[in-house]
Amino acid sequence: MLAKRLQPMVFQARRAYVELMFQVMGRALQAISEVDDSTRNEIRPLPPGFLFAMQVMPNGPKLIMEHTGDGRLHYHGENAPGPVDLSIQFKHMAHAFLVLSFQEKTSTAFAYDRMLVDGDISLAVRITRVLNRLETFILPKLLAERAVKEYPETLNLPDKLLNAARIYLKVVTNFVETVRA
Amino acid sequence: MTNKYYEFFCPVKVVAGKAALEHIPFELMSLAAKRPMIITDKGVRAAGLLDPVIAACEESGLEIIAIYDDVPPDSSTTVVGAIAKVYRKEKCDSIIAVGGGSAIDTGKAVNILVSEGGDDIAKYSGAGILKHPLKPFFVVPTTAGTGSEVTSVAVISDEKKGVKLPYASPFLLPNAAIIDPRMTLTLPPHITAATAMDALTHATESFTCIAKNPLSDAYASAAVKKISQSLLKVMDNPKDEGGRLELAQASTMAGIAFSNSMVGLVHSLGHATGATCHLPHGLCMSLFLPYVLEYNLEEIRAPLGELLLHLEGPEVYSATPANRRAEATISAIRKLRDQLYKRCELPRTLKETGKVLESQLESIATMALDDGSIMFNPKEVLFDDAMAVLQRAWA
Numbered sequence: 001m002l003a004k005r006l007q008p009m010v011f012q013a014r015r016a017y018v019e020l021m022f023q024v025m026g027r028a029l030q031a032i033s034e035v036d037d038s039t040r041n042e043i044r045p046l047p048p049g050f051l052f053a054m055q056v057m058p059n060g061p062k063l064i065m066e067h068t069g070d071g072r073l074h075y076h077g078e079n080a081p082g083p084v085d086l087s088i089q090f091k092h093m094a095h096a097f098l099v100l101s102f103q104e105k106t107s108t109a110f111a112y113d114r115m116l117v118d119g120d121i122s123l124a125v126r127i128t129r130v131l132n133r134l135e136t137f138i139l140p141k142l143l144a145e146r147a148v149k150e151y152p153e154t155l156n157l158p159d160k161l162l163n164a165a166r167i168y169l170k171v172v173t174n175f176v177e178t179v180r181a
Numbered sequence: 182m183t184n185k186y187y188e189f190f191c192p193v194k195v196v197a198g199k200a201a202l203e204h205i206p207f208e209l210m211s212l213a214a215k216r217p218m219i220i221t222d223k224g225v226r227a228a229g230l231l232d233p234v235i236a237a238c239e240e241s242g243l244e245i246i247a248i249y250d251d252v253p254p255d256s257s258t259t260v261v262g263a264i265a266k267v268y269r270k271e272k273c274d275s276i277i278a279v280g281g282g283s284a285i286d287t288g289k290a291v292n293i294l295v296s297e298g299g300d301d302i303a304k305y306s307g308a309g310i311l312k313h314p315l316k317p318f319f320v321v322p323t324t325a326g327t328g329s330e331v332t333s334v335a336v337i338s339d340e341k342k343g344v345k346l347p348y349a350s351p352f353l354l355p356n357a358a359i360i361d362p363r364m365t366l367t368l369p370p371h372i373t374a375a376t377a378m379d380a381l382t383h384a385t386e387s388f389t390c391i392a393k394n395p396l397s398d399a400y401a402s403a404a405v406k407k408i409s410q411s412l413l414k415v416m417d418n419p420k421d422e423g424g425r426l427e428l429a430q431a432s433t434m435a436g437i438a439f440s441n442s443m444v445g446l447v448h449s450l451g452h453a454t455g456a457t458c459h460l461p462h463g464l465c466m467s468l469f470l471p472y473v474l475e476y477n478l479e480e481i482r483a484p485l486g487e488l489l490l491h492l493e494g495p496e497v498y499s500a501t502p503a504n505r506r507a508e509a510t511i512s513a514i515r516k517l518r519d520q521l522y523k524r525c526e527l528p529r530t531l532k533e534t535g536k537v538l539e540s541q542l543e544s545i546a547t548m549a550l551d552d553g554s555i556m557f558n559p560k561e562v563l564f565d566d567a568m569a570v571l572q573r574a575w576a
Contacts, residue, residue, distance in 0.1 A: 104184055110556050111392035111443065112186040118307060121347070121553035128556065150561035 014097050018056060021100040022063040024171060025054075025134070026075035029065055031170035032134050033073040035163060040071025042130050051076075052086040052119075052127060056096045075174070086119030086127070102139070102146045106131060137163045187394030189441045190351060193331050197360035197430055199422075202233050205277065205319060206241035208357050212317040214275035218247040218268050220288045221279040225323050226250045228367055234279055234321060247271040252280065256287040257338045258346070261302045265294040275317035278355075279364075282327040282462075285320050289335040289353045292318050303339055306346040313352065320355040323364045325428040326376025326463050328383055328436020330358035360433055362426040370416060370525040375463030377412045377428055378521070380404060381514075382451075382466035383435035385474070386444040388488060389481040390557045397442035398484075400434045406491040407431035412517070416524045445558035446549075447473045450570065453548035458537045467518060468531060472574045474511050476566065480559035482507045489513065532576040542571045 032039045048069040055062040064076040064084070090096035095114035098104040106128055109115050117124045132148040136155060145151045196204045209217055217238070221231060226248075235245055249264045268276070268291065276295075278288030293305050296315035305311065320330040335348045368376070384404040387397050411427035418424070450473070451465035460468075474485060486506030490498040492513045501509045521527040531537040546567035549555065555562055 098184065107556050108184075108391060111390075113188045114186070116308060118309075122551035125551050125553060125556055129550075148561075 011093070014093055015061070018093060018096045018100055019061040022054065022061050023077075023175075025100075025131075026063045026065060026077070027171040027174045028134055028138055028167055029130065030073050030075045030174070031167040032130070032137065032163075033071060034170065035166045036133070036137075039130055039133055042071070042126055042133075043067055043073060044071040045126070046123060049082075050086070050123075051080055051082060051084045052088070052123070053080065053084045054088045054090075056090045056093050057116075060090070060093055060096070084119075086117070086123050088124060088127070089116045089118065090114060091116065102143050105147060105149060107149050134167075136160070138167055187392070187396075187442075189394060189396040190333075191331055191354075191437045191441065192351075193354050193437075194357040195331075195360065195433060196357050197433070198426065199362070201359050201361040202237040202321070202363065203240070205234065205321075205359060206238050206243040208319065208359075209238075209243065209275055209317065212275070212356060214317040215243070216246040216271070216273045217243070217275045217277050217319075218249065218264075218271065218273040219245055219277045219279055220252060220264060220291060221248070221250050221284050222252040222254075222281075223250055225280045225284070228323075230323055230364055230367075231279060233361075233363055234277070245277075246273050252284045252287045254283050255338050256283050256290070257340045258302050259340060261287060261290040261294060261337055262300050264291045265300070265302075268295045275319070277319045277321060279321040279323060281322070281324040282329045285322070285327070285329040286335040286337060288318060288320065288355075290337045290348060292316055292353070293348065302337060303346055306348055308347075308349040310348075311350040311352045315352050318355045319357050319359060321359045321361070321364060322429065322432070324368060324372065324376045325365050325425070325432040326379035328380065328432055328439065330355060330360075331433055331436040332440040334440075358433060360426070360429045362422040362429065365425045365429050366420060366422065368419075370419065371527055372463075373415060373419070373428070374412070374521040374525050374527045375461055375467060376432070377408055377415075377463075378467035378470070378518075378527070379463035380428070380432040380435040381408045381517075382447050382470050383439040383444060384408070384431075385470065385485075385488065385514075386447055387435065387438035387442045389474075389477065389484045389559065390443055390445040391559050392442040392557050393484065394442055397438040401438035401442075402488065402491045404431040404435040404438060405488055407434070409492045409513075409517070413520055413524075416521065443557040444554045445473070446476065446555060446560075446562055446567075446570070448554040449549040449552035449558070449562070450545065450567065450574075452552050452554070453545045454531075454537065456548065457541055457545050458534075460534060460536055464528065464534070467521070467527060468529070468534070469570070469574055471511050471514050471518070472570050474514070475573070476570050477558065477560050478507060478511075485510050492517075530576050531571070531574050537575075539575060542568060542575065546571055 046067040050067040062078040064080045066074045068074045099109045135147040136144045278285045292315045384401040388401040407427045408431045411424040415424040447469045450469045454465045489506045489510045528534040
């Protein structure tokens with residue numbers, strides 16, 4: 001009985017968490033494309049103006065990113081300035097929560113059919129690599145190991161901390177600018 | 182509590198065995214189809230493989246209304262549009278695709294156009310675009326490898342844009358797959374070998390990659406057993422109808438398995454090599470299978486070890502220590518490749534193909550990293566890893 005009463009609150013909390021994580025991820029993706037050469041190399045083959053979205057079906061939270069050129073990404077929040085070229089859609093809020101709370105790896109979520117890709121699959125693979133790289137930088141190793149298929153052996157602690165600090169600084173700055181605006 | 186989850190879907194009626202072709206008229210009639218069109222290629226027609234299909238229909242008073250026999254190896258949007266025109270002009274009401282992967286994919290794409298309307302197949306490209314069942318569609322495979330008769334995808338080239346358009350929808354699945362040993366009886370030895378290795382790869386990757394599930398495992402392991410028991414027998418005696426049927430069924434079973442649990446790095450490298458060097462898909466699978474299994478070994482030790490039972494039988498399995506079974510499985514696959522090389526010179530290394538340059542390996546590795554199947558590989562693959570596998574497969 002109590003569980004049933006609490007259910008709407010659980011749903012709300014889950015939605016709020018996913019929304020917050022999308023906001024952090026969007027800003028962090030923009031930040032990593034500014035500080036990391038490997039990420040820019042991954043993004044560069046996408047045409048400038050290329051829009052990709054991550055979203056929860058049917059009308060859940062969204063994360064819209066644009067390749068502005070030279071491997072740099074821009075976070076557009078939930079509103080796309082044009083038709084989206086590639087979208088990765090979680091079938092349900094519960095599935096998005098599993099991935100964004102690091103209970104399920106992105107690759108596992110694909111394997112379990114929790115997500116749909118609408119657009120060029122090869123570009124979705126590329127975006128997934130960028131997401132993995134972001135997670136290995138900004139998450140503590142224990143959490144990152146749960147989020148990615150394989151934690152890179154070559155990533156040393158000073159590099160990880162330095163990149164994480166630069167990304168987080170840019171994320172916070174972007175949040176502050178958004179609030180001020 | 183585990184997070185494990187899977188989906189499994191295969192609504193295709195499998196009509197398999199002796200005189201399976203003679204079931205086509207009944208199956209068509211049960212879907213109220215009376216005016217079938219056959220889609221095939223010149224090779225199939227020249228080999229006389231259409232004759233028993235047509236005879237089976239005529240004997241039941243069912244007329245084949247139209248035959249399109251000019252499907253190229255890489256089917257295109259233009260070809261699909263042309264076939265759809267013939268279908269409409271002749272007022273056909275169903276499709277029978279007879280052939281390998283290209284004829285089957287073309288049949289799927291034509292079915293989209295004639296069911297949904299319009300002339301532009303490109304606008305239906307993508308996943309989940311189709312929302313309604315299509316016209317009655319039957320597939321008669323003439324190779325035993327692709328498994329296309331039970332997959333819900335098709336790939337068609339857009340010649341004008343120079344891109345390959347993917348189509349994915351459960352509505353692309355045929356109503357029935359007709360597996361008749363007569364259709365593969367005349368396959369030349371090297372095609373028999375390469376297509377069987379294609380099916381073996383489908384089954385092995387399905388059994389070892391991250392989307393594996395209990396139902397696809399059952400199909401995959403049974404397919405491996407059928408291939409290991411029948412392939413060399415058929416190579417030695419190509420007219421062995423029983424063996425041919427076993428291989429054809431194995432191909433369909435492996436197709437059911439991999440379409441529900443996907444494939445991994447063998448396919449990523451194989452797709453890239455095929456696109457770069459124009460090698461047949463089945464050959465690419467055979468080239469990379471043992472090297473990729475070695476690369477993935479520590480992630481797939483348990484399931485790979487299980488496959489030893491189906492590859493080599495219970496005596497070898499029980500005589501092999503549990504911790505050596507995965508390696509023994511790879512050795513068994515290498516041994517099978519050696520036997521095929523002895524019988525039809527199916528290449529075992531990239532160098533042996535004579536069509537791959539060492540200088541192409543980097544571009545193959547780069548292309549493989551963007552292949553969709555790499556997502557399902559049990560081990561992460563970076564550029565250096567892909568290059569290392571390619572170097573091992575080189576010579």
